[in-house]
Amino acid sequence: MTGGPPGRNVICEPCALDPYTGGDQEPILRLIGVEKTLDGQKVLDGVSLEIPRSRITAIIGLSGAGKSLILKHMIGLMKPDRGQVLVGGVDINRLSRRELDGVRNRFGMLFQTGALFDSMNVFENVAFPLREKTALTEAEVRDKVRGILEKVGLEAAEEKFPDELSGGMVRRAALARAVVMDPEIILFDEPTTGLDPIIRNSILNLICRTYHEHHFTMVMISHDLPDIFHWCHHVVVVHDGKVVEVGAPGEIQNSVNPFVRQLVEGDIAGPVQLM
Amino acid sequence: MILAVAEALGGGAIRATRALGKMGVFLGVSFARAATPPYRAGNIVKQVHFIGVKSVLVIVLTAAFTGMVLALQGYNTLRRFGAEGVLGSVIALSLIRELGPVLSALMVTGRAGSALTAEIGIMRIGEQIDSLETMGIDPIRYLVAPRLLGLLLSVPLLTAIFDVVGIFGGYLVGVKLLGVNAGLFFGQMEANVELVDVTNGIWKSLAFALLIGWVCTFKGYFTGRGAEGVSQATTSAVVVSSVLVLVCDYFLTSVLL
Numbered sequence: 364m365t366g367g368p369p370g371r372n373v374i375c376e377p378c379a380l381d382p383y384t385g386g387d388q389e390p391i392l393r394l395i396g397v398e399k400t401l402d403g404q405k406v407l408d409g410v411s412l413e414i415p416r417s418r419i420t421a422i423i424g425l426s427g428a429g430k431s432l433i434l435k436h437m438i439g440l441m442k443p444d445r446g447q448v449l450v451g452g453v454d455i456n457r458l459s460r461r462e463l464d465g466v467r468n469r470f471g472m473l474f475q476t477g478a479l480f481d482s483m484n485v486f487e488n489v490a491f492p493l494r495e496k497t498a499l500t501e502a503e504v505r506d507k508v509r510g511i512l513e514k515v516g517l518e519a520a521e522e523k524f525p526d527e528l529s530g531g532m533v534r535r536a537a538l539a540r541a542v543v544m545d546p547e548i549i550l551f552d553e554p555t556t557g558l559d560p561i562i563r564n565s566i567l568n569l570i571c572r573t574y575h576e577h578h579f580t581m582v583m584i585s586h587d588l589p590d591i592f593h594w595c596h597h598v599v600v601v602h603d604g605k606v607v608e609v610g611a612p613g614e615i616q617n618s619v620n621p622f623v624r625q626l627v628e629g630d631i632a633g634p635v636q637l638m
Numbered sequence: 639m640i641l642a643v644a645e646a647l648g649g650g651a652i653r654a655t656r657a658l659g660k661m662g663v664f665l666g667v668s669f670a671r672a673a674t675p676p677y678r679a680g681n682i683v684k685q686v687h688f689i690g691v692k693s694v695l696v697i698v699l700t701a702a703f704t705g706m707v708l709a710l711q712g713y714n715t716l717r718r719f720g721a722e723g724v725l726g727s728v729i730a731l732s733l734i735r736e737l738g739p740v741l742s743a744l745m746v747t748g749r750a751g752s753a754l755t756a757e758i759g760i761m762r763i764g765e766q767i768d769s770l771e772t773m774g775i776d777p778i779r780y781l782v783a784p785r786l787l788g789l790l791l792s793v794p795l796l797t798a799i800f801d802v803v804g805i806f807g808g809y810l811v812g813v814k815l816l817g818v819n820a821g822l823f824f825g826q827m828e829a830n831v832e833l834v835d836v837t838n839g840i841w842k843s844l845a846f847a848l849l850i851g852w853v854c855t856f857k858g859y860f861t862g863r864g865a866e867g868v869s870q871a872t873t874s875a876v877v878v879s880s881v882l883v884l885v886c887d888y889f890l891t892s893v894l895l
Binding site for chain 2: 435438439440460463464465466467468470471472474475476478479480481491492495496544550
């Protein structure tokens with residue numbers, strides 16, 4: 364939202380917030396020296412990063428670099444072998460199940476597949492967290508869900524089941540479910556992967572509008588390079604389970620790190636040789 | 639060579655112990671969630687409907703033909719000893735003590751247990767269980783506990799239905815087809831079937847329900863990757879549950895007799 368001139372793929376108005384520079388801006392989420400080994404392979408190797416409050420942070424890197432694992436650690440779906448995950452200064456891996464559920468109430472998460480409950484229709488999916496976690500009356504739930512479905516353009520599809528929806532509609536429904544509880548932090552695991560450019564932009568537009576309305580803290584794994592630099596405040600580059608660079612979009616775009624340069628420019632030649 | 643064999647055996651033993659420990663912890667946590675509020679009555683009723691009500695037809699059919707076969711076989715065997723009169727009690731005792739609980743459990747495993755595994759497994763690979771976690775909803779409390787309670791409520795009732803329908807099937811063949819005296823058929827049954835036979839059958843059906851719930855939900859919850867993983871988990875759940883029901887039946891019978 365602050366990096367570079369808007370191109371034709373820029374999908375929302377530039378944000379008035381300054382880029383995150385650390386200092387006195389207390390991060391809402393922090394990973395410190397997180398290590399994880401799966402099937403004998405070290406998949407996260409001392410990951411340390413900060414997620415600034417009320418900003419959009421993009422996590423970029425090659426497929427298999429460990430981005431989704433970082434997201435899963437942030438919300439406690441995975442426990443690190445070593446290191447800490449601090450949400451608002453609290454190490455979530457030291458919490459009891461009940462306390463962890465309390466922390467998770469501050470999160471919304473949009474999975475790559477949408478992860479909608481396939482036995483429920485769109486309305487029931489979006490209403491689910493409200494019915495389970497709040498004391499709202501059914502009329503209040505209905506009003507809130509219909510309001511959100513209208514915002515994501517799914518008011519006509521509320522009776523449809525996930526298998527009747529297109530990829531874009533699934534992501535929009537999942538976004539509606541992720542924001543329905545007004546979370547402080549929303550995690551997006553590749554929200555636009557596999558979508559055609561128009562639907563991809565409509566999803567990004569929706570995410571951007573949601574951000575402008577609520578100023579949630581957003582963390583997004585994305586392969587949408589270089590577009591991502593136009594609408595995030597903070598970028599984390601991950602490679603081989605390590606954080607290799609952190610900074611404002613402009614800094615990442617002008618990085619001298621050979622891997623980051625190769626990633627940003629999409630070069631075949633460079634430190635990463637796939638063929 | 640010897641070292642390699644010892645290493646393989648040791649590795650296998652450690653893996654088996656780990657798997658059993660994991661299953662034990664899963665059962666303990668599931669029980670704890672099932673026993674503490676909130677109870678999610680709606681979910682439990684839904685499971686009783688799915689596991690119990692929807693299994694009634696298959697239970698009735700199996701029970702009717704089991705009772706009829708028992709009558710045929712029993713009559714032909716007992717006639718050799720001139721003891722056709724005890725046919726009613728033979729059928730009733732066989733059903734109430736053994737066949738009712740065991741066959742009901744096997745039918746429930748095939749019809750509902752496999753579906754439970756597949757449903758939970760598909761939710762796992764579709765990240766729906768992770769999704770529940772991210773909402774701060776305990777998936778064991780939400781998914782596993784109601785299914786376990788649904789089985790514990792449904793299987794004894796299905797067993798009771800099995801017993802009654804099986805006896806009726808035996809009555810049709812024994813009395814109406816083969817001509818055993820109806821008074822003798824029910825009189826012998828009343829004289830020989832005791833309350834302890836019925837309660838033992840209920841204990842067995844409760845134990846089998848627990849086994850089916852434990853194995854099927856565990857296999858689904860920890861399913862492998864992709865469609866193949868769910869398919870293997872479902873097959874494994876049915877096979878392991880069925881074998882365990884039969885093994886458990888032997889030990890329970892030896893204790894309860």
